[in-house]
Amino acid sequence: MDLNPIKDAFDRVAKKQKMSGSKTQEVVAQMILEIENSLEIIKAEHFGSEVDCKSVFGELKKKLLEIAPLSQLEGTQKELNIALSKYPKQLEKSFNPDIAKAYRNIDFDAHTVNQIIAGHFYRQGLFDVGDCFINEANVPESTAAMKSLFSEMYLILEAMKNKNLEPALNWATANSNKLKENGSDLLLKLHCLQFVEILQGGSRSKALSYVRTHISPFGANHFSEIQKLMACLLWSGRLHHSPYSDLLSPTNWNVVAEELTRQFCNLLGQSFDSPLSVTIAAGFQGLPPLLKFMNVMAGKKHEWQSMKQLPVPVELDREFQFHSIFVCPVLKEQSTDENPPMLMQCGHVLCKQSINKMSKNGSKTFKCPYCPSDIDSTQCRQLHF
């Protein structure tokens, strides 16, 4: 996004503000000077002849009239005001000024939202903030259960940041069976990291014995990985120059930490990402097309409040695609239980209603809309995605 017009408009505001500020200072200084002058005159003449105070004040009045402080200020202020009114206009032009346009006026149950937020804080490891929120918003204590679930994970991750793998290894060993069931080789990955650490520490014999006790049990399924580790022993102390230097990359730690997070959440029965973060990210992708629609359909605000399905397609990234959606290419509608997708003999897929229509309820064969095959509707099979 091009932010330069916004920056320029803002620079103008800031510049005019500075100018107006120094102008004001200057005018006030001028006034002080004039008044001090008059003061001097009266004081000087005090001991001499009778002074005509009135004329001194008259003189001062004239001087101030000449300075015309208010009209001086007015000039710079005017320029500042122009800049001040232009900037928000620029903002409205560059941004979407009303993102609430596609908001449906329903009561979003605040208690539910608060519970979701409290859970989010805990699963993101923001334990203090979560505690504070539960107190302040009166969220039921039960939500704090998330805290104990996730505190171990953050202890492990924190230790890993300090290159301490012990808590991670303890957890993975304790849960090794479950990890195996899920097809995760996290434990091996952790042992590999530990092995490289030991090797970098300079002790070849320690490294070797580590492989023997901890890594060799994986031999059956991970032969090639172990071979690689053994070869590293030869390069002890010079691993940087070896063909295996990638083992030293710090990103390995991040990859393993992510895998650990994934597995930890999985075993807890939780999703990998905070569901709140996922929904909000989906909202940022989904809102622009909805706002565009509302701009076009300005008059249909009323209908918007009661629609059962969004009026426009909202394409989300792969990461938000949790379910298979089949849209019949003939009917242009999503399949349902009553109208399931059907596989035709040629391999193309249509939904049941389309096939019924084209075969006149199974009374005749028809041509596939995508290839010249003749289709017999009785030969079509229902699909389950």
Added chain:
Amino acid sequence: MEMDSLPNGNSTIPTTIIPTTTPSTALSSKLTQLTESLKLEHQFLRVPFEHYKKTIRTNHRAVEKEVSSVISVVNDAADSDISNDDAVQHLTSLVSRLQGLKRKLEEGSRTENLQAQRCRARIDHLESADAENLSEWNNMRMKRILVDYMLRMSYYDTGLKLAESSDMLDLVDIDVFLESKRVIDALQKREVAPALAWCADNKTRLKKSKSKFEFQLRLQEYVELVRAEDHLRAITYARKYLAPWAATHMKEMQRVFAIVAFKSNPECAVYKVFFEPKQWDYLVEQFKQEFCRLYGMTLEPLLNIFLQAGLSALKTPYCYEDDCTKEDPLSQESFRKLALPLPYSKQHHSKLVCYITKELMDTENPPQVLPNGYVYSTKALEEMAKRNDGKITCPRTGLVCNYSEVVKAFIS
């Protein structure tokens, strides 16, 4: 059945729905997406600017007032006979007044500069978003939205704690909301004075948006006088503060004047509402709305707006089924509950997710059909066949078949 090749050769190869994206187009679509989402950040730049503008205006008004008052003192003195001593005293006090103004000016411009800095920090933050740091940036965005929620719901401690712990005080509007806190606290204690002062501060802008908040405040104060059965004062108050609104709010005015006729506990429903305690809650809500409008904020918390859009975009009939994957937020009861009154998403194209690998099935990884009609991705089935001597077991029905029995499905 042999379905791998189409009966009529290659001339009508069906186009699968998901076009294979080369990395560069994927990147460019990511960037358009980023631009689109940045365009939703109007409030992020607008609020600190309104705050900045307000400070500038207030400072300027103070200068104008002081300067014209100094001038008028001089003018008055020039028109009257005063003694020398008085003159010296007069002038000395003027000088010290102006010097005080000068100090205030310096302080004022310091505040202005700080606020200008904050406006810049926001622009820079938007600019810093790019493809590389996107997940970190989005993480920050999530926190910003949460702070916004906390401030609007008056959970100030949590808001402050979150902002401080994430070192993002420049990216959230805590000081702006603290200004509203004073008024809200007072209204909750049934005091209108701070709210009235706020109205006076923002008189011109409230007038421009045809706000009747001040009228409602005055009305409430009047009702309280009637409630206390201080009828004489109530009438004087109404004459002084309510009468000026007659031109625009005649109907309410008539109704309100009538309540003096009743005791503080009228039977008639039309008048009874005025005395209900929830009128005060209503005033708080009203104030929050006026306040948001003035600063160019959305009336709803940002969190609610994006939550709603996200839930609608994610909501499909399948989310409510028992086997919904736990990665889907809508597998959770609380999210389902929030999404209940919202519309389902709409798709124009098929998007198939492999039940086993959870990966998208597209031309690279086409869907394959087992003899029982269940569909899985090529990748998942190949993997399974490799591990089990060419045998496939359907994870949902337990059916066992040979890999050679599966057929490719073409989804257009």
